[in-house]
Amino acid sequence: MLYSTISETIKLHNHRLSGDNISHVTTLNTSGEFKELPDTLVIHFTGGGSLASSVKHMQNKDSKVSAHIVVGQNGDIVQLLPFNAIAWHAGKSSFDGRQQLNNYSIGIELDNAGQLEASGHGEYSSWFGKKYQPGEVFVHTNANSSAPLQTFWHRYNERQLLRTFELCKVLCNHYHIRYVVGHQEIAPRRKVDPGPAFPLNKLRSYLINQAISAQALDVAIDESET
DSSP states (O other): OOEEOOOOOEEEETTEEEETTEEEOOOOOEEEEOSSOOOEEEEEEOOSSOHHHHHHHHHOGGGOOOOSEEEOTTSOEEEOSOTTEEESOSOSOEETTEEOGGGTEEEEEEOOOOEEEEOSSSOEEOTTSOEEOGGGEEEEEETTSSSOEEEEEEOOOHHHHHHHHHHHHHHHHHHTOOEEEEHHHHSTTTOOTTOTTSOHHHHHHHHHTGGGTTSOEEOOOOGGGO
């Protein structure tokens, strides 16, 4: 188990973040301002090779994708759009009787390669060819299938997760967020992110129990329960 405390290093003013290791870039991939401020956070993985490459992709108008935030593996945060602007992260989606979640949500992308393939040589490969060692891999067993099925996922590290928890706390307090969901929950036939390696239920529990947020925080997944 990993336990750490969250430091108050993220501030929010005029729909933009400030604080340690936070930078801002611009993307034109937006539909303008929300009609009403967002009430949902959608968590994604980038499925890319680095923070920089994912940010660059979202700045490319031909990609037709964007997010409000990308969180790097070292905890760095890049903001591409102010939180009162619509980003193109959810695509065709539905949740709680609403369609097109871009119109109601803040998109948070984590720099993470996503699902991996075993190479047979003790390594694991991403779709873009990068190799990962066993310590970087989260093994998920689907006990609901007729034969237990194992899949392999790029592991989120503690620093990245703690930074994401801190960010979500700030956003929830500022925007009165009602829902925190994974992309896989709003587009289950199309998407698998942020995947089983992300402790989504722990994030939601933490945000519900913010009154005790000064206590040690556990961001690790109990892999025996997955």
